[in-house]
Amino acid sequence: MFNHVVGGGLWTGIDLFVGLVIGPILGRLSIPARAEFSARFMPKMVIIMPTVVMMTLATGFQVARSQGNLLASSPNHAWLIVSFCVVGIMATVALGILEPANIAVLYEMNKPIPNGQLIHRLMQRFVYTSGILGIMQVATLIIMTRLGSR
Amino acid sequence: MSAHDATAPAHEVDRPLPPIGYLATASLGLVVVGGILLASYAPRVAPLGFATGLLIAAAILLLTAGALLGRLKEFAWGAFATVFKWALLAYVITAGMIEFAFVHDHTRGSSLVIVTFMLVIFALSVPTIIAFTTARYADPR
Numbered sequence: 223m224f225n226h227v228v229g230g231g232l233w234t235g236i237d238l239f240v241g242l243v244i245g246p247i248l249g250r251l252s253i254p255a256r257a258e259f260s261a262r263f264m265p266k267m268v269i270i271m272p273t274v275v276m277m278t279l280a281t282g283f284q285v286a287r288s289q290g291n292l293l294a295s296s297p298n299h300a301w302l303i304v305s306f307c308v309v310g311i312m313a314t315v316a317l318g319i320l321e322p323a324n325i326a327v328l329y330e331m332n333k334p335i336p337n338g339q340l341i342h343r344l345m346q347r348f349v350y351t352s353g354i355l356g357i358m359q360v361a362t363l364i365i366m367t368r369l370g371s372r
Numbered sequence: 373m374s375a376h377d378a379t380a381p382a383h384e385v386d387r388p389l390p391p392i393g394y395l396a397t398a399s400l401g402l403v404v405v406g407g408i409l410l411a412s413y414a415p416r417v418a419p420l421g422f423a424t425g426l427l428i429a430a431a432i433l434l435l436t437a438g439a440l441l442g443r444l445k446e447f448a449w450g451a452f453a454t455v456f457k458w459a460l461l462a463y464v465i466t467a468g469m470i471e472f473a474f475v476h477d478h479t480r481g482s483s484l485v486i487v488t489f490m491l492v493i494f495a496l497s498v499p500t501i502i503a504f505t506t507a508r509y510a511d512p513r
Contacts, residue, residue, distance in 0.1 A: 272466060280473050283411065287477065292414050303412045310404045317498050318397035322505035325455065329506045340509055 226285050229278030230366065234359055236271065241352050249345075253338055257331035264328045279309065291369065298369050305365045312358045315351050323347040389444070392504050395437035400497040402430035403490040410487060414477065423486050430493050437500060448510035455506045459499035467495040 244263075248256055285291075291298040323344045330336050330344070406426040410418045474487050 268462075272462070276466060276469055280469070283473065283477075287414070294416070303408075306408045306412055310408050314397070314401045314404050318400050318501055321498075322393070322502045325459075325502050326506045326509055329451065329455070330509060337509075344509075 223281075223285050225277060226281035229274055229281060230362075232274050233271075233278050234363070236274070237355065237359060240267075241356070245348070245352075253331070253336055253341065257336060260328055260331055264324065268325075298372060301365055301369055305362065305369075308358050308361050308365065312355055312362075315354050315358075319347055320351045320355070323351075389447075389508055390440040392437045392440050393501055393508075395433045395440070396497045396500045396504070399430040399433035399437065399493060400501070402426045402433065403493045403497070406430070406486070406490050410479075410483060410490075414479075417483055420482050420486060423483075427486055427489055427493070430490070430497075434493055434497055434500070437497075441500070441504065446512045448507040448512045451510035452503045452507035456499050456503035459502045460495065463495045463498045467491040470494075 248259060251259065286302055290296055291302050293299065296302075327341055327344045330341055403426070406423050409423055409426070412418070471488060471491055474484065479487060
């Protein structure tokens with residue numbers, strides 16, 4: 223339970239910090255400065271985020287199992303399935319759209335002369351995907367609060 | 373005008389290519405739905421017919437993406453290979469951890485076989501999407 227709560231807190235906290243604090247700062251920097259920051263920041267995030275997400279999901283499943291919430295007779299079962307769906311949408315959006323765009327931007331920025339328009343176009347994906355992920359994060363918080371309070 | 377040119381409009385480096393990214397993403401989406409289905413029935417056995425259908429559909433989409441990818445002529449294969457191999461390493465480890473969790477939770481028999489194949493598709497589709505997205509904007513020369 224401790225690992226699930228800590229993992230979930232870190233996941234949401236890092237997501238919001240990067241999206242609301244780091245992102246806007248990065249957007250105002252010059253392309254060389256952005257490239258230098260991203261070249262050092264992204265490799266660490268590529269290690270940290272999947273580890274935190276995996277820890278949260280794996281421990282969450284074990285918590286649900288040990289508390290009997292996975293049983294169809296449990297009053298929390300429906301909420302749990304909704305949380306699976308929310309995580310599924312987040313995973314598909316993050317792995318299928320956001321992460322490829324992140325790595326493509328990083329790759330473009332590491333070129334001797336990066337293409338600013340291409341980077342801008344790829345970065346526009348963040349606007350749409352961040353909105354979807356933000357809504358899903360709020361949905362997760364609501365579901366987990368509901369599960370925790372029953 | 374080369375892809376390295378800072379003044380090159382984005383559409384000039386965004387060459388028209390087959391929908392490989394969309395197919396691989398759809399494949400990923402189907403295995404995610406299959407995973408949710410199997411997990412939502414745990415510890416009972418999920419209806420394996422529907423899960424198998426999802427698995428087959430996901431495999432067909434991924435194979436189609438692979439076939440379309442193999443037919444590309446003007447493509448930055450060097451960039452694709454560099455990104456694909458590292459992403460594959462990362463996602464094989466991730467898939468292995470998920471497999472361990474299912475085995476640890478006593479998933480056995482046909483369910484485990486379906487989960488394993490779904491994880492194989494997961495471990496191949498994500499690196500394909502990442503490497504294709506990166507390579508499509510890279511200089512093919």
